[in-house]
Amino acid sequence: MSGGVGDARVVVVGAGPAGMAAARAAAEAGAPVLLIDSGPGLGGQYHRQNALARQERFTLPDGVEHLPDSVVWALEKVPAGHRVHVRTGPADGPGRRGRSIDTRALVLATGAYDRALPFPGWDLPGVTTAGAAQAMAKGQGVRVGERVLLAGTGPFLLPVAESLTAVGSRVLGVLEANDPAAGWLTEPAGLLAGRGKTGELAGYAALLARHRIPYRRRSTVIEAHGTDRVEAVTWARLDRDWHIVPGSERRIEADAVCVGFGFTPQLELAVSARCAIRDGFVTVNTAQATSVPGVFAAGELTGIGGAVLSADEGTVAGTAAARTAGARSASGARPGPPVRALRRVRSGGRFAAALGRAYPVRPGWQGWLREDTLVCRCEEVCHGALRRAVEERDALGVRSMKLVSRAGLGPCQGRICGRNVAELTGLPESGVAFARRPLAAPLRLSELAEPPPGAATPEPPAAPAPPTDVTPAPPAPHEEQE
Amino acid sequence: MVTPTSSPTPAPHASDRMTPAPDVVVAGAGVIGAACAEALSAAGLRVCVLDRGAPASGTTASGEGNVLVSDKGPGPELALAQASRRRWPELLASLREELGPAGAEAEWDAKGGLVVATTEEAVTPLTAFAAAQRGAGVRADEIGADRAAELEPQLTKGLTAAVHYPEDAQLQPVLAATTLLAAVRARGGEVRSGVTALGVTTHASGAVSGIRTSGGIIPCGAVVNACGPWAGHFAASAGVPLAVLPRRGMVLVTGPLPDGTVRHKVYDADYVGAVASGDADLQTSTVVESTRAGTVLIGSSRERVGFDDSVRVDVLRELARKALGLFPVLAQVPVMRAYGGFRAYAPDHLPIIGEDPRLPGMWHATGHEGAGIGLAAATGQLLTELWTGRQPVVDPAPFRVDRPAVTEEGRAAA
Numbered sequence: 001m002s003g004g005v006g007d008a009r010v011v012v013v014g015a016g017p018a019g020m021a022a023a024r025a026a027a028e029a030g031a032p033v034l035l036i037d038s039g040p041g042l043g044g045q046y047h048r049q050n051a052l053a054r055q056e057r058f059t060l061p062d063g064v065e066h067l068p069d070s071v072v073w074a075l076e077k078v079p080a081g082h083r084v085h086v087r088t089g090p091a092d093g094p095g096r097r098g099r100s101i102d103t104r105a106l107v108l109a110t111g112a113y114d115r116a117l118p119f120p121g122w123d124l125p126g127v128t129t130a131g132a133a134q135a136m137a138k139g140q141g142v143r144v145g146e147r148v149l150l151a152g153t154g155p156f157l158l159p160v161a162e163s164l165t166a167v168g169s170r171v172l173g174v175l176e177a178n179d180p181a182a183g184w185l186t187e188p189a190g191l192l193a194g195r196g197k198t199g200e201l202a203g204y205a206a207l208l209a210r211h212r213i214p215y216r217r218r219s220t221v222i223e224a225h226g227t228d229r230v231e232a233v234t235w236a237r238l239d240r241d242w243h244i245v246p247g248s249e250r251r252i253e254a255d256a257v258c259v260g261f262g263f264t265p266q267l268e269l270a271v272s273a274r275c276a277i278r279d280g281f282v283t284v285n286t287a288q289a290t291s292v293p294g295v296f297a298a299g300e301l302t303g304i305g306g307a308v309l310s311a312d313e314g315t316v317a318g319t320a321a322a323r324t325a326g327a328r329s330a331s332g333a334r335p336g337p338p339v340r341a342l343r344r345v346r347s348g349g350r351f352a353a354a355l356g357r358a359y360p361v362r363p364g365w366q367g368w369l370r371e372d373t374l375v376c377r378c379e380e381v382c383h384g385a386l387r388r389a390v391e392e393r394d395a396l397g398v399r400s401m402k403l404v405s406r407a408g409l410g411p412c413q414g415r416i417c418g419r420n421v422a423e424l425t426g427l428p429e430s431g432v433a434f435a436r437r438p439l440a441a442p443l444r445l446s447e448l449a450e451p452p453p454g455a456a457t458p459e460p461p462a463a464p465a466p467p468t469d470v471t472p473a474p475p476a477p478h479e480e481q482e
Numbered sequence: 483m484v485t486p487t488s489s490p491t492p493a494p495h496a497s498d499r500m501t502p503a504p505d506v507v508v509a510g511a512g513v514i515g516a517a518c519a520e521a522l523s524a525a526g527l528r529v530c531v532l533d534r535g536a537p538a539s540g541t542t543a544s545g546e547g548n549v550l551v552s553d554k555g556p557g558p559e560l561a562l563a564q565a566s567r568r569r570w571p572e573l574l575a576s577l578r579e580e581l582g583p584a585g586a587e588a589e590w591d592a593k594g595g596l597v598v599a600t601t602e603e604a605v606t607p608l609t610a611f612a613a614a615q616r617g618a619g620v621r622a623d624e625i626g627a628d629r630a631a632e633l634e635p636q637l638t639k640g641l642t643a644a645v646h647y648p649e650d651a652q653l654q655p656v657l658a659a660t661t662l663l664a665a666v667r668a669r670g671g672e673v674r675s676g677v678t679a680l681g682v683t684t685h686a687s688g689a690v691s692g693i694r695t696s697g698g699i700i701p702c703g704a705v706v707n708a709c710g711p712w713a714g715h716f717a718a719s720a721g722v723p724l725a726v727l728p729r730r731g732m733v734l735v736t737g738p739l740p741d742g743t744v745r746h747k748v749y750d751a752d753y754v755g756a757v758a759s760g761d762a763d764l765q766t767s768t769v770v771e772s773t774r775a776g777t778v779l780i781g782s783s784r785e786r787v788g789f790d791d792s793v794r795v796d797v798l799r800e801l802a803r804k805a806l807g808l809f810p811v812l813a814q815v816p817v818m819r820a821y822g823g824f825r826a827y828a829p830d831h832l833p834i835i836g837e838d839p840r841l842p843g844m845w846h847a848t849g850h851e852g853a854g855i856g857l858a859a860a861t862g863q864l865l866t867e868l869w870t871g872r873q874p875v876v877d878p879a880p881f882r883v884d885r886p887a888v889t890e891e892g893r894a895a896a
Contacts, residue, residue, distance in 0.1 A: 074795050085795055094814075100795075272793065392585060393660040394511070396675050397536030399543035399821075403656040406775065411737070413819060438732075438793040438820045445736065445780075446813040448802035 009034055010321045011084050011103040013072050013269060016044020017307040018299025019109035020058060021314030022321065026107070027063040029319050029335030031327035034101060035060070036067045036086060045111055045131070071441040075106075075272040081294045082106050082273065087443055096443075098450055104294050105321035108270055108282070109314060112263035112300035117361070118375050118383075118420055119368045120223040122259070126230030130160040130260030137163040144169065145256025149233050151175040151221040152260035154304075154359040158204035160258060165211050172254055174208065175219040177238055177261070177365075180358050222249065222368045224257050233257055242364030261361050264419055265301045267435035277432050280419075286342065288317035296321050305352030312348060315341035366424055375424065376417040378410020383424065390425050398433045401425060408434050411442075503701040504530040504672070507693045508708055509679035509716055511537035513545075513655055514854050515708030516662035517862030518847050519671065520573075522706075525866050529671040530702070531663060532695060534678035538659035541710045541854065544823020546733060546771065546779050547655045548747070549856040552595045552647035555611060556618035558880035559832060563853065564619065565875045566860035567649055573859050574653075577665050586665075588658040589774050595650030595747040596634055599643040600807060608751040612645045621648050634745055636811040643751070650747050652771065655855045662862075679709065681719040682844060690843025704843040706865070711789070711826040713834075713848035722840045725888050726849050728824035730785040732797050734805070737816045738776030747771045748808060766797065768804040770812075778812065780805040782852070784825075791822055827851035830887035835864055838883045845869075846883050 010026040012019045015037035023035040037044065042058040060066060067088060074085040081104040089096035114129035116122065126145060128136075130152060133144040148169045150157055153176060161171050208215050222244060223234040237248035270282045276291035277283065281303050288296045298317040299310035319338045327335060369375070371384035389395035389405040401407065407421045408414030414421070418434025427433050508519045511533035523529045531537075551567055554560040570590070577586040599608045612622040623646040630637060630644040663673050678696040682705055685691045692701040707724075709716045717724035750768040766783045773779060783797045798820055806813055828834055828849035838844040847865055850857050860875060867874045883889065 074793055074798075076795055077792055083795075274792075392664065393657070394537040394663055394673060394675070395656075395660070397539030397543070400536055400539040400656045400660070403543055403654065404660065409775070409777075409818075411818070438822065439798075439817060442737070442816045442818050444813065445734075445802050445806060445815050445817055448734070448798055448817055449806050451799070451803075452796075 008032060008325045008327060009101070009103055010105045010107065010318065010325050010327075011036065011101055012107040012109060012318070012321075013037075013084070014044060014109035014111055014299070015039065015042045015066065015068075016109060016111050016299060016310065018111070018301075018310035018314035018317070019044065019107070020060070021311040022107045022109055022296075022298055022318030023064045024061060025315040025318030025338060025341075026105075026322040026325075026327070027061040027318075029322035029327050030329040031063070031105070031322035031325050033064040033318075034067060034103075035064055036070045036072060036084070038069065038071050040068050042066065042068075045113075045135075072269060073439055073441040073443050075269050075440065077273075078102055080104060087441075087447060096447060098447060100452070103325070105296070105325040106273070106294060107296045107298060107314075107317045107321050108273070108275075108290075108301055109297070109299045109310075109317070110266040110269055110301055112265040112304065113415070115261045115264045115361070115419065116259050116416065117261045117365045117368070118373055118417075119221065120370050120373050121225060121230070122257075123374050123377050124224050124226050124230050125228065126226065126256045127224050128256070128258050130157055130258045133256070133258040134160045134163045137167045137169075141167055143167045144258060145230070145254070146170060147172055147254045148256040148258060149173055149175065149221060149235065149252065149254045150258050151177070151219075151235070152262075153177045153361065154260065154262055155180075155204075155355070157260055158208075160260065161213060162204065162207055164258070165207070165213075169256070171211065171213045172252060173214040173216060173235075175221060175235055176215065176217050177220045177242055177362070178359050179217045179240075220368075221257050221259065225251075230255055230257055238364065240362070242362035243367055244364075261365075262359060263300060263304050264415070266415075267301070267432055268437040268440045270295075270297060270301060271432055271435045272438065272440060280430075280432065286316075286345075287320040288313055288345075289320060294324055296324075303349070303352045304355065305348055309345065309348035309352060312341040312344040316345055363423070369424075375420055376405075376407035376410065376414075378412050378417075379406040379408075381405050381407040381417075386421060386425050395425070396427070398422070398427055398429075398436075401427060413437060502528065504528045505702065506530075506704045506706060507532060507700055507702045508706040509693065510708035510710060510713070511659070511663060511673060511675070512540055512542040512708065512710050512854070513538065513659040513662070513858045514710065514847050514850060514861055515706065516659040516666070517858035518706050518708055518865050519666045519862075520662040521862035521866040522869065523666045523669045523671045525870055527869075529666055530700065531666060531671065531673045532677045532679055532693075533673075533675050534696070536675050537663055537673060538656045541823050541825060542655045542659050544731065544733070544821060545655045545852070545855050546769065546781055547589075547652045547658070547855050548769075548853065549651040549653060550595060550647075550747070550853070551615075551620050551649050552597055552622070552645070552747075553749075553853075554615075556614050558877065559853070559857075560615070560618055560620070561876045562833065562857055562860050562864070562881070565863070566857050567651065569859035569863055569875075570651070570653070570856075574658075574661070577661055581661065581664055581668060586661045588661050589654035590651065591653070591774070592649075592651040593746050593771075594633075595647040595749070596630065596637075597645045597647065597749055597751055598630065598637070598641050598808065599751040600638065600640055602642055604751045605643040608643050608645060622646075623648070634748060636743055636809055637748065638808055638810055652747060653855065654774070658855065658858075679705075679707075679716050681716075681721075682841070684841075688842065690841065704845060706845045706847055708847045710848060710854070711824040713826060713846065717838075717846065720841065720844060722838050722844060723889070724834065724846060724848075724883070725829050725890075726826050726834070727786075727829075728789055729827050729851065730783070730787050730790070730822060730824055731781065731852060732783045732794075732801065732820055732822040734780040734798060734801055734817050735819050735821070736778040736780070736812065737818050739772065739778055739815060741776070743811065744770055744772040744778050744809065750804065750808060766800040766804060768801070768808055770805050770808055777818070778815070780817075784852070789824060791824075793820070793822075825850075825852040826854070828888050830885070833857060833861065833881050834883055834888055835861055835881040836868055836878055836883050840884070840889070849888075
């Protein structure tokens with residue numbers, strides 16, 4: 001598995017804006033590329049949400065092999081770089097194929113998912129993340145509800161309002177928990193850097209006006225009411241730290257609530273690779289290189305800045321990865337630096353940083369919860385149980401907290417609740433506390449048990465469970481096929 | 483790790499001048515430290531337990547919760563295991579009285595163990611081992627394939643021998659350790675998180691006068707080193723090198739399965755050889771068992787890789803392959819997660835329990851190598867009996883600190 005053309009291949013995980021740009025740039029710099037994504041097509045979460053509207057078709061240069069419907073379930077350090085363990089096929093189907101690829105240059109572009117904060121009633125049907133509501137609207141033309149309240153923080157709520165309106169939902173309001181006007185005024189450098197964005201925001205303001213959608217600052221949804229699903233919602237004014245302003249609570253009839261409190265990066269592969277992480281995001285240098293040689297990161301994994309910035313970061317990362325892999329162009333030249341993308345990443349990075357400062361999640365949200373408010377929905381762990389785990393069981397570490405309370409042990413493995421549990425209980429390293437997952441994705445026991453080909457046939461188990469659902473492909477010269 | 487500042491409990495102080503100096507400071511709030519602290523506080527001593535991180539979140543949180551007699555051949559460790567197997571349910575019952583049922587819930591389950599052989603070669607060693615154990619007072623019932631299928635209906639039909647160990651039990655290790663710590667606190671003791679033990683201070687006589695920590699010196703009459711795999715580091719920093727080494731293990735956890743899929747602790751007879759052996763750098767031996775949450779734990783590997791915690795797919799693959807050998811029914815079950823940890827072992831594979839003759843007032847309780855959950859109850863009991871001069875529950879000599887395998891190799895390592 002060492003030597004040969006295989007080592008020259010750049011492996012990109014994630015085919016959203018950042019990953020596609022990285023694959024493209026690496027291929028243009030002369031490197032063979034393997035682009036892995038869990039979705040069936042290119043574009044990732046961002047473009048999937050726009051599938052109906054745009055019918056986009058992405059093309060990739062020759063030299064990029066796209067591996068759709070594929071999850072990376074483990075990442076291992078090997079002498080020549082990293083070994084990427086992949087399963088390909090529908091997650092619930094029986095016939096997923098295994099494959100392991102070694103690479104000297106790995107680009108992680110695994111993106112981020114919406115962050116939801118818990119509040120009483122958030123587990124009722126009818127409460128969704130803003131991103132999920134937008135995906136339903138744009139991807140399938142489905143309405144999340146007739147009367148919808150949108151709450152959270154950040155400019156990404158605004159395109160969601162647009163999407164919901166477009167499929168005929170009545171948006172009762174956009175509740176912004178921060179006071180972004182004040183925030184932006186204190187960030188002139190970021191504002192300047194993001195002037196393209198400012199124009200975009202103005203467009204959304206016009207949309208809100210046209211549809212008479214109230215946009216309320218320092219307000220949010222603090223409770224959803226209903227028996228089988230959301231029937232009404234209580235919202236309230238917040239102070240600077242997001243404590244509820246007493247007496248400001250208002251009840252309104254609604255059948256859906258969409259919440260988005262920023263994004264949580266999908267960190268497990270970066271954590272597996274031991275990349276340095278600061279404030280919950282992977283730290284990178286100007287070449288998008290992480291602290292680990294041979295591992296690059298681009299897109300929302302490194303900070304929330306939107307699709308355009310992600311793509312520029314991807315271009316930088318892909319070019320740098322190609323150099324690391326030893327790629328040469330057709331003329332034999334080493335790839336040069338992507339000057340334009342580098343410049344745009346610099347100014348875009350400032351915009352993303354300013355955005356983060358203008359739309360933080362403030363600690364007052366913890367006061368919205370009651371004792372019986374669920375925090376981990378998978379295992380049905382409520383706020384009071386977390387408090388008791390700390391007070392009565394000394395659950396002051398991630399592992400002991402999980403094992404005492406069972407928070408984060410269900411199907412989502414803490415992806416939804418991990419940050420909230422960590423912040424509510426004061427666990428150290430709240431941003432990454434739950435992202436240590438040696439198995440980055442679940443897989444069947446029989447899939448895990450499959451022998452690597454080329455290895456001497458291991459002694460069969462006493463009653464072998466033959467992996468009849470798997471047809472191992474012959475091993476390619478430069479990679480391991482399971 | 484740092485001491486959490488936003489937790490609802492008051493932040494612990496490394497040096498609280500309002501309370502009198504503790505009689506003894508236990509370094510390490512894993513299950514062994516917690517059990518020693520519980521037993522010492524029950525004997526009337528004022529106890530303070532320190533942990534550099536969070537209590538019960540190191541080796542203790544990485545274990546399966548085994549309370550086994552089945553995996554040990556006749557000898558001192560089996561004697562300690564038998565004493566501990568008797569002690570655990572008594573201890574939990576008395577703590578239920580003291581702390582209330584919720585405060586002392588540790589998911590104790592006397593489910594029994596089933597050791598099976600799947601090859602002809604494994605039959606004789608297993609039955610000989612079981613016979614020797616019976617001689618030492620262990621219930622080890624050789625059963626036929628029909629009885630095995632009755633006890634464990636989903637087990638592979640390809641068994642060549644099976645031994646049922648009704649005494650084997652399980653508990654949830656983090657709950658067990660934190661129950662013990664709650665008892666320490668209820669008796670006026672202290673548990674301090676985020677405080678690292680750095681060494682000891684001594685009187686002119688040479689005896690321990692206090693413990694040096696990241697939060698300052700805590701005066702005390704004695705120190706118990708219960709730092710698990712890190713016990714060698716602490717011992718060396720106290721000037722008394724000790725040969726305690728880490729041995730890594732990994733466990734797979736499935737999604738929740740229907741009740742009764744796996745009923746006992748079921749393991750392959752090759753487990754016995756792996757526990758006692760220090761030879762191979764990687765060993766896996768199959769242990770399959772369910773938890774109260776419905777998940778199935780699949781263990782366990784033994785690797786000598788220092789404190790390296792990076793994932794090794796070949797280890798996970800081997801665990802999965804062998805588990806399927808025992809339970810083919812698990813083939814399509816999703817594995818939700820894997821976790822690993824470090825066991826503390828001494829070169830002669832025996833725990834180290836007692837006072838260090840090289841440093842009066844310095845005690846050790848470590849080296850339990852993957853059996854610490856099961857052995858904790860008797861370890862705390864024995865240490866306290868040695869302290870108070872009462873008749874010890876088992877012969878303490880095999881566990882003494884100044885045996886050559888521990889102190890001489892410790893000096894070589896330090």
